[in-house]
Amino acid sequence: MLKRRAVLSLAAATAACVTAVAPAVASPAGPINNACAGGGYNPNNATDVHVASQETGVGNDTDAVLQMKYGYIGSTLIVWAKIYNASVGDGASLRWSDDRGANYHRCGRPANAGYAYITSGGDQYTLGSNNVNGRWFKACGYDKSSGKIDCTPSSDTWIHF
Numbered sequence: 001m002l003k004r005r006a007v008l009s010l011a012a013a014t015a016a017c018v019t020a021v022a023p024a025v026a027s028p029a030g031p032i033n034n035a036c037a038g039g040g041y042n043p044n045n046a047t048d049v050h051v052a053s054q055e056t057g058v059g060n061d062t063d064a065v066l067q068m069k070y071g072y073i074g075s076t077l078i079v080w081a082k083i084y085n086a087s088v089g090d091g092a093s094l095r096w097s098d099d100r101g102a103n104y105h106r107c108g109r110p111a112n113a114g115y116a117y118i119t120s121g122g123d124q125y126t127l128g129s130n131n132v133n134g135r136w137f138k139a140c141g142y143d144k145s146s147g148k149i150d151c152t153p154s155s156d157t158w159i160h161f
Contacts, residue, residue, distance in 0.1 A: 032103050032105050033105055033106075034106050034107070034108060034111075034112050034113055034114040035105050035106075035107065035111060035112060036094070036105075036107035036108075036111040036126070036127045036128070036129045037105070037107070037129035037130050037132070037135065038078075038128075038129060038130035039111060040107065040109075040110070040111035040127035040128065040129070041073050041076070041078045041080075041127060041129070041130065042127065042128070043069065043071065043078065043082075043125055043127070043128045045073050046072060046073055046078060046128065047071060047072050048071050048072050049069055049070070049071035050069065050070055050071065051067050051068070051069055052068045052069065052070050052079070052137075052159055052161075053067070053068040053138075053152040053153050053159060054066065054067045054068075054152060055067075055139075055141070055150060055151070055152035057150070058083065058086065058090065058141035058142070058143045058150045059090075059142070059143020059145065059146040060143055060145055060146040060148065061086055061087060061090060061143045061145065061146075063085045063086075064083060064084070064086035064087075064090065064141060064143070065083070065084050065085050065086075066081065066083050066139055066140070066141035066150065066151075066152050067081070067082045067083075067084075067139065067152070068080075068081055068094070068137060068138065068152055068153075068159065069081075069082055070131075070161065071128075076130050077130070077131040077161060078128030078129065078130055078131065079094060079128060079129055079131055079137045079161065080094055080107075080125055080126050080127065080128040080129070080139075081093060081094040081107075081116075081125065081126045081139035081141075082123070082124070082125040082126075082139075083118070083123065083124055083125075083141045084122060085122055086118055086122050086123070086124075086141070086143075087118065087122065087143075087144065087145070088118050088120060088121075088122075088144075089117060089118065089144030089145075090117070090118050090124075090141065090142055090143055090144050091108070091115035091117040091124060091141070091142040091144075092108075092115065092116050092124055092126055092139060092140070092141050092142075093106045093107065093108050093115045093116070093126060093139070093140045093141075093142070094106070094107040094108075094126045094127075094128075094137065094138075094140075095107075095137065095139075095140060095151070096129050096135055096136065097136045097137075097158060098134055098135055098136075099136075100136050100158055101136060101138075107126050107127055107128075107129050108126050108127070109124075109125070109126050109127050111127050115142055117142075131161045134160075135160070135161075136158035136159065136160050137158060137159050137160075138151050138152065138153060138157070138158050138159060139151065139152050140152075
């Protein structure tokens, strides 16, 4: 039975409605490839930025914060992942799917990397992927010290814009 999650209404100014739904099919064995939809957008150029989903604690790094963010570059809605308060070697990945997570792609930085890893400091973000009708997203963080991956929303849920 398909488990439904609450519909989240985000900033009225964006007129975007975010829906989180558990996938209708079993989880994939792994990603299709490492690629950002639309070739990868630089989220530093985004305007009207919002947090769609957030998780505190990645693996054993209880201070790390993982976010899935969205904003606009021109009229294009883009989605990306950001990890902060984390450690060197930790990383973030944006997963996107056109079939509710039955198959997915991983977007990191650069676009053909599965993760955007922290090389100094404690923050890192992925490139952005464009949203098209029917696309689903989730952000995942990697804790190097434990090898654990945590996602937001939870591992069985994807967000549709």
